[in-house]
Each structure stands twice: as C-alpha cells, then as structure tokens.
Amino acid sequence: MPALNVEFSDRELEDLRQIAKERGTSMKALVREAAAADIARHRALQEGAEEFRRFFAAHAAEFAAAFPDDEQPPSKGEAA
16 A cells, blocks of 8 residues: 655644544554545535536526526627
8 A cells, every 4th residue: 555654743743642542543543534534525525516516507597597686797709
C-alpha cells in the first residue's frame, strides 16, 4: 500500500498522541480514519452538487418562472 509522510507541529503531534490514546487506537489509524472521513465527505458533497445541477437544469424553466427577478438578461448574441 502506498504511504505518505506528513509533517505536524509539535503541538499537533502531541494532540494527535492524546486523542489516539483516549480512543485506544494508534496515531497512524487515527490519521488514516480522519483522511478517509474527509475523502468520503468530499465525494458526498461532489455527488450532491452534481445532483443539484441535474435537478436545477431539469427544472430551469420552473425556477425562471418562480423567480423572474433572479433571471440574468441574455448576453450579446444570445437569443432572448
């Protein structure tokens, strides 16, 4: 499995040691779990944003009718 060396300040390293000790886990496992959780959160946000874009595109006319003041005027060369 590929590895990654990460530098921490003395304070961060001490905090990681304390948290790992409190959780009964290793520092390596603690950091890996934190990274994995952030990756999962990032993927979920990307998927949610994409789903919103699809929904908005599918209902663009309804949004335009419901919120006419928020519509942008057509740019030059664009049909009105």
